[in-house]
Amino acid sequence: MSRINIRDLSVEYGTKNKSFKAVDRVNLDIKEGEFVSLLGASGCGKSTLISTIDGLRRPSGGTVFIDGEPISGTGKDRSIVFQNYSLFPWMTVKKNVEFGLRQLRPELSKKERSDIALEFVEKVGLSEFKNKYPLKLSGGQQQRVAIARALAVNTPILLMDEPFGALDTKTRASLQDLLLSLWRSEEKKKTVIFVTHDVDEAIFLSDRIVIMQPNPGRIYKEVSVPFSRPRIRENITDTEEYKIFRNEIINAFYEAEKEVAYHDTEKKISAGNSPVVRSFNSGTVSAVAGGR
Amino acid sequence: MFAVLILVQFLPSRAEDNEHKFYLIAAASAAELVFLLLSAFSSKKDFLRDFGNILSVIFFVFTAWTILAPKTLILDPLIFPAPGEVLWQFTADIDKLSQGAASSLKTVFSGYIYALVLGIPMGVILGSFKNIRSSATYVVNFAGAIPPIVFVPYSIALLPSFDVVSKFIIFLSAYWPIMKGTIAGVSSVEKGILDTARSLSVRTGSLLLNVIIPSALPNIFAGAAQGLGVSFLMLTSAEMIGGQSGIGYYVQYYAKFADYPRVILGIIILGIIICLISVLSAGLQKYFLRWRNT
Numbered sequence: 001m002s003r004i005n006i007r008d009l010s011v012e013y014g015t016k017n018k019s020f021k022a023v024d025r026v027n028l029d030i031k032e033g034e035f036v037s038l039l040g041a042s043g044c045g046k047s048t049l050i051s052t053i054d055g056l057r058r059p060s061g062g063t064v065f066i067d068g069e070p071i072s073g074t075g076k077d078r079s080i081v082f083q084n085y086s087l088f089p090w091m092t093v094k095k096n097v098e099f100g101l102r103q104l105r106p107e108l109s110k111k112e113r114s115d116i117a118l119e120f121v122e123k124v125g126l127s128e129f130k131n132k133y134p135l136k137l138s139g140g141q142q143q144r145v146a147i148a149r150a151l152a153v154n155t156p157i158l159l160m161d162e163p164f165g166a167l168d169t170k171t172r173a174s175l176q177d178l179l180l181s182l183w184r185s186e187e188k189k190k191t192v193i194f195v196t197h198d199v200d201e202a203i204f205l206s207d208r209i210v211i212m213q214p215n216p217g218r219i220y221k222e223v224s225v226p227f228s229r230p231r232i233r234e235n236i237t238d239t240e241e242y243k244i245f246r247n248e249i250i251n252a253f254y255e256a257e258k259e260v261a262y263h264d265t266e267k268k269i270s271a272g273n274s275p276v277v278r279s280f281n282s283g284t285v286s287a288v289a290g291g292r
Numbered sequence: 293m294f295a296v297l298i299l300v301q302f303l304p305s306r307a308e309d310n311e312h313k314f315y316l317i318a319a320a321s322a323a324e325l326v327f328l329l330l331s332a333f334s335s336k337k338d339f340l341r342d343f344g345n346i347l348s349v350i351f352f353v354f355t356a357w358t359i360l361a362p363k364t365l366i367l368d369p370l371i372f373p374a375p376g377e378v379l380w381q382f383t384a385d386i387d388k389l390s391q392g393a394a395s396s397l398k399t400v401f402s403g404y405i406y407a408l409v410l411g412i413p414m415g416v417i418l419g420s421f422k423n424i425r426s427s428a429t430y431v432v433n434f435a436g437a438i439p440p441i442v443f444v445p446y447s448i449a450l451l452p453s454f455d456v457v458s459k460f461i462i463f464l465s466a467y468w469p470i471m472k473g474t475i476a477g478v479s480s481v482e483k484g485i486l487d488t489a490r491s492l493s494v495r496t497g498s499l500l501l502n503v504i505i506p507s508a509l510p511n512i513f514a515g516a517a518q519g520l521g522v523s524f525l526m527l528t529s530a531e532m533i534g535g536q537s538g539i540g541y542y543v544q545y546y547a548k549f550a551d552y553p554r555v556i557l558g559i560i561i562l563g564i565i566i567c568l569i570s571v572l573s574a575g576l577q578k579y580f581l582r583w584r585n586t
Contacts, residue, residue: 056487074490074491074492074493082484085484085485088489088502089583089584091583103494153492
C-alpha cells in the first residue's frame with residue numbers, strides 16, 4: 001500500500017480579507033515504490049503540496065487518496081523530512097529516532113525500539129554520535145538523523161521537503177547517495193516524494209520529475225527520467241544523454257516561469273486596473289520617480 | 293595578597309578594640325589553605341584562576357578595610373568596624389543567622405513555588421491559545437507592571453499575618469516573569485518542530501510534555517531566574533518593612549542599635565546566600581538546557 005492519487009487539489013493561504021492560491025487544481029498519480037521529484041522555483045507551491053500530502057495542511061479543494069482512501073490529516077503511513085527543524089533538539093540522536101518509533105510504531109517494546117534506533121543510526125553512519133544532541137552536529141549529520149528516523153519508522157511513504165537544501169555541494173551529494181542506497185536496499189521500496197529546486201538532484205534521484213510553476217502553483221510538465229538504476233553519479237553525468245536531458249529539464253523549468261510572466265500580465269491588464277502601474281512597467285516607473 | 297593582608301593585621305593600631313584580628317587571620321589562612329590544596333590536586337585551570345583572582349580581590353578589600361578603619365582611623369570605626377570584629381560576630385551569632393537564613397529561604401521558596409506551580413501552567417495555556425493570549429496580554433502587561441511592593445499595605449489588611457503577606461508579595465513578584473517567560477517560550481515553538489510532531493501524530497499530552505515544554509524551557513528558565521531575583525528583592529524589603537524574622541529583619545533590627553558589625557555581617561550573609569542560589573539555579577539551567585548549542 002502506498003499508491004498516491006491527487007485529484008483537483010487546491011490549497012489556499014491567507015486570512016478572510018486576503019487569500020492566495022498556493023496550489024491550484026493539481027492532479028498527480030504516483031505509483032507504489034516510485035521516486036518522484038517536485039521541481040520548481042520558489043513560490044510554485046511544491047512545499048505546500050507536499051505538506052498537504054502529509055496531512056499537515058487542509059486543502060481548500062480536491063483530495064489526496066492513498067491506496068484509494070482519502071486522507072484526513074497526518075497518518076502512520078507517511079513520514080516527512082524537512083530542510084530544517086526536523087529533529088527535536090532536546091533529544092539525543094538515538095532518542096529522536098526512538099521517539100519517532102514510539103509514535104508511529106507503538107506496538108514495539110522498549111528494547112525493540114532501542115535496537116531499531118541503533119540499527120538506523122548505524123545505517124546513516126552516526127553510531128559514534130548516538131548520544132549527542134542535534135545542535136552539536138553539523139547540518140549534514142542532522143539530516144542523516146532525520147533520514148534515519150524517517151526510515152526507521154518504516155512508513156510506506158516517505159516525503160522529503162528540500163531535505164538537502166541547506167547543505168554544501170559535497171555533503172549534499174553524499175546524502176543523495178546515502179538516500180538512494182538505503183531506499184534501494186529495502187525489500188519493499190517506499191514511495192518517495194522529494195521536493196527540490198536543484199535540477200541535478202532531481203535527475204539523479206528520481207524516476208519521474210514533476211515540474212511546477214508559480215502563481216498559482218500548478219504542474220507544468222511531467223518527465224520520466226531515462227537513466228537506469230543503480231545510478232552512479234560519475235557514469236551518468238558525463239554522458240551526452242545526460243547533458244541533453246538536463247537541458248530539456250532546465251528549458252522546461254524556464255518555460256514554466258516565462259509562461260507565468262505572460263499569464264500574470266495578461267491577468268492584470270484584463271482585470272481593468274491601470275496597466276502601466278500594475279504591469280512590469282512599474283519597475284521603470286518607480287525608477288524614474290526615484291531619479292528625480 | 294594573602295601575605296600583605298596578614299602583615300597589615302600586625303601593624304600598630306589606633307583603635308582600642310582590636311582583639312578579634314585573629315578571626316580574620318584564621319579565616320584568611322583557611323581560605324588560602326583551601327586554595328593551595330585545590331591548586332595541588334585539581335586540574336581545572338580556569339576554575340583555579342578564577343578562584344585565585346576572587347580570593348585576591350577579597351584579601352585586597354579586607355586589607356584596605358583594615359588599613360582605613362582600625363589602623364589609621366580614616367574611617368569611623370563605629371560605622372566601619374574591623375573585619376575581624378565582623379567575623380567574630382559571625383561565630384557568635386551563627387545560630388541566630390542560620391535561623392534567619394532558614395526563615396528567609398522558607399518564605400522565599402514557599403512564595404516562589406506557588407509562582408512556579410501556577411505561572412507555568414497559566415503560561416502554557418496562554419501561550420497555546422492565540423485568541424486568549426491576545427486579550428490576556430493587556431491584563432498581563434497592566435498587572436505585571438505594578439511594582440509588587442505597593443501591594444504590601446493592602447495585603448496586610450487582607451491577609452492574616454505578615455508572614456503570609458511576605459509570601460504573597462514574593463509569589464506576585466515571581467509570578468509575572470515566570471508566566472511571561474512561559475508564554476514567550478510556548479508561543480514561539482518553531483513551526484517546523486510542531487509540523488514534525490504533528491506529522492508523527494503526537495498526541496496532545498505527549499506534545500505538551502515532549503515537545504512544547506522542552507522547546508519553551510529556555511524561556512521558562514529565563515523567566516524563573518528573573519522571578520527568583522525579584523523574589524529576593526521583595527523578601528528583604530518585606531522583612532525590613534515589617535518582618536519578625538529573616539536576614540533582612542536581622543540587618544534592620546541591629547541597625548536600630550547602631551550595631552554595625554552585625555549590619556555588615558547580615559549584608560554579607562545575604563549576598564552569599566543569593567550568590568549560592570544563583571549558582572544553583574545556573575547549574576540547574578545548564579543541566580536541563582545541555583542540549584543547547586552554547
